[in-house]
Amino acid sequence: MTQPEASAVAVVSPHFCSPYPVDIAIVRKLLTITDGSFVVTDVNGNIILKVKGDHLLDTAGYPIITLRQKLISAHERWQVFRGKSKKSTDLIFSAKRSSMLQFKTKLDVFLAHNTTEKVPDFKVKGSWSEKSCVIYAGDNSTIVAQMRKKSTVKSELLGKDHFMVTVYPGIDYAFIVALIVILDGINTASIPTVPN
Template sequence: MSTSLTEDMETSSGPIIGAQYCLPNQVDLAFTRKVAGVKHGSLAITDTNGDILFWIKISSNWTIKKKLIDANSRQPLISMKEKSWSLHEEWQVFRGDSTKKKDLLFRVRRSKVFQMHTELEVFLAANSREFAKCDFKIKGKYSKRSTMIYKGDSSTVLAQMSKEHKVEKVELDKNAFGVRINPNTDMAFIVALFIIVQQLSEQETAIRNEAIGSVIGEVVAAAITS
């Protein structure tokens, strides 16, 4: 039975970064820091053959900016940066190498300031009302590679992370993971979302380790002086 256009739109994102990244079939990608022992930026994204589609380049002046590079053109598709003084740890994503308001594509932020489990909301640039409903939602645990991306506030899954990837012909690093994406969903957009998820998870880990180290230091200091 064929899928209607309405059903197809409901289970896909449509073009957000570019129509060329919306393929009519399901897409499996792998996220890895190394491909066959070679590092490509801080993170590379490959297809199931191990061919690199995108990689991440980090630049920093006053704030850290991550760029998603298209492997074919070698040009930045988008630039991602964390918004200053944001309670919800908001990330803003802009077209190309820009960080100007007119080039904003979408925003990603925590749904709540304090969270037991990661839940992020995604707002497209046109959805700028203060109390607007999100266009996409991200839930799950990055550490367990169980993160999913949903259409709006629904139960429709557009993309899902997994511990296993489908690359067999090329060696990836031991921490590489897979992402499966629905047909007609902008895979560059999905890649950007998982990069932000990874960044937030790494920040959480660093803060937690710092807190643990501080507690251990206080305990040791107390033991020495007692």
């Protein structure tokens, strides 16, 4: 398995790309499943992003992106838009299950300009029961991020899921967070389904 070159892959914004590997923690509060509440922190515990309902927010509470699940979709397709928009012109990317029947989770991710969707721009493969996944660039073995569950006595007592994510150099970590929230949404239905 290879790592990507240092060139930036800014799907959401270059602001979220780093020339170094970025380790982040994504914490889902299990007691607030109805609003899909997550907090994203750096390794020092500083909040860098939040997910509230169907929005990914910056530290000031400004919506960076909106995540939407399509109501009628055989492969559980999700669409991600800039800011609070739901307009097709503001579509950044979409993600869907690779096939309808899956034992392990596999998602195909298509950037907005990839309208033919013959080859995915990114792939997500993992086991949700083990709370682990790997995100690949394109349809090959280049890893751009990896997630694993971190279990602590404190997180179990507080009713939280705690995911540790390593985002490789030059990869947009807001994009990676959005993919993990979608993965969680597909597997736990934590973000409400909305009409198209």
